[in-house]
Structure formats: structure tokens, C-alpha cells
Amino acid sequence: MQRGVLRQIVMVMRTLGIGGTAGERLAKSWFVVVLLSGWFVASFGELGLNVWLPIIASIGLILTMITIILKDSVFSRGDLRWLFVPAFAVILGWIDPLWSSPMQWDQADHLQTANRYLGRWSWEPFHQDMDFSFRPKIMSGLLAIEMGLTGRSYEVDVVPFACLVACGWQIQALAERGNHSLGGVIAAAVVLALPTMLVFGRTGYLEALATGGLVMTFRIALDALNDDVLNRADYIGLGIVASLVGAVKYPYLYLGISLPICIWAMNRHRNEIPVFLGSWILFQLPFLVSDLIDHGSPFASFEPQALGVVNSMTEEVGNYSLAMAIADISAEIGFTLLVCFLTISWLWIRQDTLRRFPVMASIALPSVVIFTVVLDFGYPRYHLPWLSVLICVTCNWVFQNLESLADEAKINTEIAGSFLVMLLLSHHVTSVVADSLENRERNLSVIQYRERYLDEFIEIGNHLPTDAVVLAGFDITLGVRFGVPTYRFGPSDDPIHDSIEVVDATHVVIGGGASRFDWESDSLYILGAPIDPLASSSREVVYASLWVTNSTRGNYHRSASMLDVDWSSGHEGDVFLASGGVNVSAPDGWTIIQIIDLRDKSSTGKEAMDMIFGKEGDALLICDGESCMQEFLVPEGTRYLVKVGLSDED
DSSP, X not given: OHHHHHHHHHHHHHHTTOOSSHXXXXXXXXXXXXXXXXXXXXXXXXXXXXXXXXXXXXXXXXXXXXXXXHHHOOOOGGGGGGGHHHHHHHHHHHHSGGGGSOXXXXXXXXXXXXXXXXXXXXXXXXXXXXXXXXXXXXHHHHHHHHHHHHOOSSOOOHHHHHHHHHHHHHHHHHHTTTTOHHHHHHHHHHHHTSHXXXXXXXXXXSHXXXXXHHHHHHHHHHHHSOSSOOOHHHHHHHHHHHXXXXXXXXXXXXXXXXXXXXXXXXXXXXXXXXXXXHHHHHHHHHHHHHHHHHHSSTTTTTHHHHHHHHHHHHSOSOOOOHHHHHHHHHHHHOHHHHHHHHHHHHHHHHTTHHHHHHHIIIIIHHHHHIIIIIOXXXXXXXXXXXXXXXXXXXXXXXXXXHHHHHXXXXXXXXXXXXXXXXXXXXXXXXXXXXXXXXXXXXXXXXXXXHHHHHHHHHHHHTTXXXXXXXXXXXXXXXXXXXXXXXEOOOSSSSHHHHHHHHHTOSEEEEESTTOOSXXXXXXXXXXXXXXXXXXXXXXXXXXXEEEEEOHHHHHHHHHHHTOOOTTOSEEETTEEEEEXXXXXXXXXXXXXXXXXXXXXXXXXXXXXXXHHTTOSOOOEEEEESTTSOSEEEOOTTOEEEEEEEETTOO
């Protein structure tokens, strides 16, 4: 029994590409190890279990893999080709350093989840009007491994690089099928040098994992969907990989549907469809159970993604179109190369139509349709997985023809075309590298800018207590750095007040170099919100500010907002602007509690903000509290900011 299980495991490992020389086995297996490690940690984390066991197990898995490879195989001179990807990745990382920018936005979400897995906090950010983060979790699991070992909370280096190398090796492995080694190297160079991959590949974004995963699924399916030999391990391995790719990025869950349909339509080993589905479901199960426990539905995390697809098909939720997709792809590789990839992919398919066409139709084609036609929103990075498949196929076909030239010593149309495509690919790589070198200094300045404005927010974050609940435009990015629950302002006509009520916020962060909303520059609105100033950054002109919520002001905020007085030239909440020459008197039932002379007859309150936070400016505090006059004349040539409170307020 045990021997049979072990044999099945060995067969599955071979299916996943772990065969050949030591270098080949290491390169092809690395992606599987990365995915399994992330999945293992994320599974424990989502189920609320201690993640240190899977972290230690992941390290053990890596060491075991290396031990087995070195025991059962030897390195050869040909294995030197596998050094190209890590070496090229390092070179490109120096040429284009944007990847080293502080982790923000989507990356911050993965960091937040990783910190939650490690037990550092329990809060979960809202995401797209949902009260939890429904992003896929494998990247978070991987980040948790490094962060747990280093003790850092928002800085990672090893995991993104490991993911990019794993992706590059899968590109290389697919493109060199049939012993076209040079084709594998060229394909890896082309994909790694794609402008979008340069920016996103070596980061906490999902592009490297999604690209490598789809390419790996494609490679394994070429072997699994073979009429000649029935190998159950092929379908187990294919199901595992397809499931892990779907757990990396939700749109690729379609592999769990498209591949069984493909197997059935081809009438090849239909009895193995349950085996495939069983493997696929098994690796989705932890996340299904987690969603059922935490959110009442096993599909809670998938539903927003599915809804986005449905809405894109039934109504207009964005302006992304096929034409825009083509423009994005052309910006990546050029329109000529895009046409070459599509044409050559068809020629490659025709060499073995019965097997290659179903694989392309079930794995790569749905990705093309989803991201270019179906979805009403998109970015260039979404196209990297399917585009990389076409690049691999193209390089395989090109070098197959070039190698036949050496055998037959004659040139035909296909060989001549292969020469042309190889020249275009070479020109593409060198052009991207040259452009990146030219823009290196500019990119370094971009990194410095991002670091500066994050430092600005961290500066004010030092004033936050450990039990704070914060509202901020860049909620997740700042929350990871603050180490306290941080949420984004919700959609509302009065976002500060309404958001405070939704999340029971204690503090509010506004402004700074990374302001997200237009109203963050509206001083009158901010001053009229139910918040009081606490701290600001050291910047003089555009500075971030920290406010503490004022529940008393919050209680009468709506009533104050409905006040209508004839002396006001502007009004937000309990704060009014009074221009020179008007007589000001407290509204019935209210009392004036603060007056600031803005020293500018056209001011909208910015001078008051500067005065409050000790910045340079001319504004003057006239009174604050019980000493304030309840009736007075605003002098000509200036403007007053007047704050009111309820008369019966203690």
C-alpha cells in the first residue's frame, strides 16, 4: 500500500516535469515548490491555524527537493543554460529598478494578509465594497514565509525574485520542448524583458506566478492529453497545477472547467476526468471551507470576480475594449511581433493539430477572450500569461526550423521567416534594455518620490495609538505601515463623516503627496468634518495631516450641515465662511465656538489649516471657546472662518 502511494507520488512528480539532469529537474520543479509552499501556508492562515508548521515544512520541502535531485541525478554542461534566467533577472533588475519601489496598492494587500497569517494583527481591509479582502492568497502565503523568518512587516526581497526565476524557468522549459535549447533561452529573454514584466514581475504582484503557472499548465497538458499512453499521474498533476494557478489568480479558475471539457471533447481518457477534478477540488478545499466559515458561502471570494465578468457581459462597467487591449499588447511587443506570434502559433498548432489545438483552446484561448473581449476593465499586465504562451510557441517553432537548416542545408519559406522573427525578437529585447537604461535615472527618482511620501505618512503615523482605527485614501498601503486597522473612505456625499460611522474610526489621515480623492484638497470640507487636528508632516506646502475623530461634533454634524444662514459665503458641517462687511450672529440653538481671521478675502480655509498645524501663513486665531463673540461685523478686505456648536453642549 505504502509502496503504491510512493510510486504514484513519484509518477506525479515526473508529470510535473521533474526529470532529466540535475539542473533540468531543479529548474522545472522550482515553480511547483513555490506554489505548494504558498498554498500550504495560505491554507493554514485562512483556516486560522498557526502558520509556523507550514513555514518550516516549506523550508523542508525545498531541502528535500534539492537532496533528491542531487541524489538521483547529476549536473551536465547543458545545465549551464538554466543559469541564464536568474542572471538575466539580476541584470534587468539593475537596469530597471522600479521593481524596488515600496510595496503599495495590490502588493500591500498581500502584505496585510501575510501579517494577519503571522498573527501580528487581525484586521482585514474592505475591498471593492466588500467587508473583507477577497484577493487570492498564495502570494500572501509566500510573503508570510519570508516575513516570518526576517521579522519585517512590509519589506520582502527573496520571494519576488524566487517567483520571477520560477516563471522564467517555466518559459524556458516550454519553449525548448524537442531539445531546442536556444529557443528556451530566447523566449525567457523576451518575456522577462517585456516592459510590463520588468515593472511587475519582481514584485508582490501576481503576474510572475500567473504567467509561469499558465505556461506550466500548458506544458503539462501537452503530455497529459496524449492518445498513446494512459498515465493517471498526468491527470493528477494537471489537476494540482490547474488548481494552484486558479488559487494564484481567480480568473484562471476557468481551467477547472475548460480542461475537463477538452478531455471529454477529445474523447481521450474520459474516465480520468474525475481524477483531474478530484485533484483540482482538493487544492481549492481549504479556501472554500474558510470562506464558508468566515463569510457564510464557500464561494464568497470568487463571487465578486464572477460578478465582474457577468456585469462586463451584460452592461458597461468600464471603457476597456478590444482596441485598447490590442494597443496595450502592441505597446509591449509591437504590432508586427503580435501578428507574428499569432501566425506562428497557428503554424505550430498545425504540426500536431489533434493535440495542440485542444490544449491551446482550453488553456490560452479563454485567457485571451476574458482579458481582451469580455472584461470592461484591464491593464497591460493582465495579458502577460497568454502572451507568454504564444512567445514560447513562437520560439519553439522558430528554432525547430533553424535546427532543420543545419540538417538539410537549404533554406525554405519557413526557415527564412524564422530568421526574420528571430531578428525581430532580438531587436525587441535590445530595444527594451536600451530604453530602460536611458530611463534608469528617472526611475530612480520615481522610487525616491514614493519613498518620500510614504515617509511623510509614517511620520504622522508615529502619533497613532496601538488601538487606533484609521481612515485613509491609501488605506491598505498605510495600514501595513501603521500596523493598525486602516480602511478607505467609502463612496458618499459626505465621505469623512459617513465612513467614520461605518468603521467606528478613531483617526483620519488626509492629504499629502499621495492624496487619493479630490476632496482632500478642500480645506473647508475637512475643517467642517467631525474631526480635530492632531499632527501633520514636516512638509510645508503639500503635507499629510492626522486628525482624531470628535464624537460630539459627529452627533450634531448632520444638523449643522442643514443650517442656512444669510451671512455665510460657504458652509461645510459646523464650519462657515464669512466675508468682509457682513454681520455674523450665532444661529438659533447654536453658539459660536471658534473664529479665525483668514487674512484673505477669497480664502476657502487653507490658511486656517496651515495655522492649525503650525505652517507658515497669515491666518490669526481670534477666539476659541467661551470667549467668542456671538455677534460681530467681519472687517472689509478679509474673510473669517466661523465654527459653531450646539448651545446646550457642555
